[in-house]
Amino acid sequence: MVEKNSKKLSASFEDNIRYMNEILPVAESFDIIRRDIIIGGKASVFYYIDGFIKDEVMLKIMDSFLSVEDKDMPEDAEGFIQQLVPYVEVDIAEDFDQVIRNVLSGPAALFIEGYKECIILDCRTYPARSVDEPDKDKSLRGSRDGFVETIVFNTALMRRRIRDPHLIMEMMEAGQASRTDIAVCYISDRVDKELLDNLKKRIENLQLEDLRMNQQSLAEALFKRKWFNPFPKFKYTERPDTAAACLLEGKVVVLVDNSPSALILPTSILDMIEEANDYYFPTVTAVYLKVTRTIITIATVFFTPLYLLFMQNLEWLPDVFEFVAVRDTVNIPLIFQFLLLEISIDGLRLAAMNTPTMLSTPLSVIAGIVMGEFSVQSGWFNSEVMLYMAFVAVANYTQPNFELGYALKFMRLMLLILTALFDLYGFIAGCILIICFLVFNKTLSGRNYLNIKLN
Structure with a gap:
């Protein structure tokens, strides 16, 4: 130290x-x-x-x-x-x-x-990898560069895109031992002055020994979240073009040394589900992609709880949708099938992250066949449940924010459990709780996800 x-x-x-x-x-x-x-x-x-x-x-x-x-x-x-x-x-x-x-x-x-x-x-040079496009935040069109772990490279990538003298990049630091460099970037004639002053004051007053996990440690220290609200307080991006676009919209971009992503504020639920492709396509196409992504994001939360609700009340099911009813023998209650599959999908995801690249594809295919085919034949799961959970698992990747994906997953699990326990009243109560999580999720700007000012 x-x-x-x-x-x-x-x-x-x-x-x-x-x-x-x-x-x-x-x-x-x-x-x-x-x-x-x-x-x-x-x-x-x-x-x-x-x-x-x-x-x-x-x-x-x-x-x-x-x-x-x-x-x-x-x-x-x-x-x-x-x-x-x-x-x-x-x-x-x-x-x-x-x-x-x-x-x-x-x-x-x-x-x-x-x-x-x-x-x-100052004749230093840091070990750095090339500025390749990030794997998680790809774009069909546009630049193919991405942030790296060296903060000076990251500021240069944004400065190259915005040749405006009003673009300010203030260098600060946090951590008594780590002395981690933090760059606060904004365009002085477009930024929210109140938000900027609040952010800089919080960074200056940080009492931390170090930033062990770099950007995540800074985010947790800047704004202490309520443990029961899983929705993220910040938007992250590894693309310099997205960060530059946010700067031009009047937002503040925070870069932390040793972290290959930028922290953007303020943010809302619409900002969270936005991605780079929305900036590169014509207006009609961009709007279509945003609407589609929004609908699918909502569907990932309500699709399986609604199915469970109708299966518990088959008389509510319209005649035109009778084909979705479970026809096979149900050996395990539907709620436990959904919960087991939720855990199994996360297990497969974690296994894929730690699997060598050359083996990830064949092992994923084998795991999919075993879970999809043999688990149905063995009587553990119904084919309908497997189909709907497969849709939810794939649909989670339509939005790029990993943290938001898990927040939506927790909302879906809450809805499933409440619906299984209290039927329609549980489903309604779960919907009200989701709205409350969104409305009362106060961010650093003092506004919630719906951009409403909170006291």
């Missing part, structure tokens, strides 16, 4: 080096490097992290420093930067907290004898 220390740098070069050696485990950690050189006849020390430094850039900088003569040395660090540093990203630090934070983040710290300030050279 690195303790925050606002101690000012000393005018004594030896005291500064001694203090840095006490704070940084130079002798114990192989990747924390101390490099002693002579610049213009003065003793100088570099501190940096091996693996974060661009070797070629650092080599050229040191080469230029070694060619400096005694008579060319300025009197202070500011003059040294202006006259002798052949690099663009340079800053001056006057306290140890700023120096240590920079060193552990990647930039190199340079102490020169006779200077009371430290020179920060």
Whole structure:
């Protein structure tokens, strides 16, 4: 753990080096490097992290420093930067907290004898993968790039799309130990000022040891959700084009270092079920896709509970729909069939996530055949129940938000149980509870999913 220390740098070069050696485990950690050189006849020390430094850039900088003569040395660090540093990203630090934070983040710290300030050279590079299109949030048309775990790359992907001087990207940090970088991005002449001020104030006042799970830890700390309301408070995206479109709509985008997705607010239920294809198709097609996705999303919640309700009250079933009634012998009550299949589908999903790619397709086919064919023949499940649960399982993927998918699943389970226990009254009570979950799901903006202001 690195303790925050606002101690000012000393005018004594030896005291500064001694203090840095006490704070940084130079002798114990192989990747924390101390490099002693002579610049213009003065003793100088570099501190940096091996693996974060661009070797070629650092080599050229040191080469230029070694060619400096005694008579060319300025009197202070500011003059040294202006006259002798052949690099663009340079800053001056006057306290140890700023120096240590920079060193552990990647930039190199340079102490020169006779200077009371430290020179920060930001010649870092982070290990990063390519900006490929994310697997979860694909688009049939449009760009094929996606966010990565390096925050500077992510801000550049959005800046490339919005060449507006009003686009602001403020850098903040959270976590006493992790010192995780957080970028708050917005367009100053379009953003909701009240929401922006509220968000920045919350980030500044965070009292956290670290952000263990990066973006998720930040989201949980920013807005403590009610444990019984599963609906997400934020929208996430791994696509820079979607994030840029949200910025242009006046929303705030929050990026967290080491996280390949952006957190977007404010949000509503319609924002949650929106996806990238809605921006790339003509108006008629986009509206059709949104309406279809909305209908299917609603169907995933009410389809199986309604079927259970009608099977418990066959006299309500219209003659035209008599063919949907269960004809086979029911060995297990319908409610238990639905609940068992809900758990089984999640089991298959978790197994698929941990299955090697080369085996995922054949194992999925085998699992589908075994569950679909043999479970019906063995008498555990009815074919109708299998069909409707298969529709629900596939329909869950029509909207891209993973967290929303599970929130809808919990609503469906609640409806199934209430309908099985209390018949029509249970179904009505479940519908009222779902509406309450949506209406009273207060987000960071102070509004609910229906965009109604809550006190």
